[in-house]
């Protein structure tokens with residue numbers, strides 16, 4: 210693969226969380242607050258879904274969505290992606306960062322220790338890990354159903370233990386408001402990005 214020249218970020222928030230915990234919702238709030246000039250959202254699953262859709266003649270946009278379409282293919286996408294990660298753990302991380310020029314990056318969907326290790330290795334001083342937490346009841350209310358082979362496998366459980374997260378965001382009705390929980394992340398991002406982020 211040709212060497213991709215990537216603009217160095219000043220700060221990277223690497224998010225993880227269970228299905229329907231609110232990763233996209235929370236990272237969307239941060240992105241909205243900081244603005245597209247300063248902040249971009251990187252999805253590790255996007256290059257995976259793009260190649261998977263191409264190989265199988267599927268609808269890439271639908272795979273990016275949050276509906277049933279992607280759930281039909283999730284198990285096979287997981288297996289397909291894991292075969293590639295076995296050969297090159299950073300394969301999807303490198304592809305996801307293509308074209309990112311903003312100073313603040315948000316990786317919205319880390320799932321495995323190899324994801325975190327890639328960013329810690331490539332960007333040791335810039336990387337901060339954030340976990341989005343929600344109870345199973347809350348996730349069920351958002352449309353999650355336990356699926357054997359998915360919710361008890363690495364894709365969903367790979368970061369359940371052994372990670373000292375820099376922040377844990379409790380995305381629950383009875384938790385403090387997200388704006389309050391995200392204050393420290395937003396302040397750090399504004400400090401790192403400089404005056405244009407304020």
Ligand SMILES: Nc1ncnc2c1ncn2[C@@H]1O[C@H](COP(=O)(O)OP(=O)(O)O)[C@@H](O)[C@H]1O
Pocket residue numbers: 226227228229230231232233234235275351380381387
């Ligand atoms: N704090 C919240 N307030 C309102 N809706 C939320 C909140 N968190 C998540 N949601 C909704 O719940 C669903 C799942 O959230 P999402 O961010 O897609 O989860 P994930 O990306 O972790 O699978 C979405 O419809 C989203 O809009």
Ligand SMILES: C[C@@](O)(CCOP(=O)(O)OP(=O)(O)O)CC(=O)O
Pocket residue numbers: 227228229253254257272273274279283286287290318320364
């Ligand atoms: C094969 C996947 O990349 C599919 C991920 O799809 P999404 O990122 O859409 O998942 P949620 O938003 O958590 O529901 C998972 C993997 O193990 O790589």
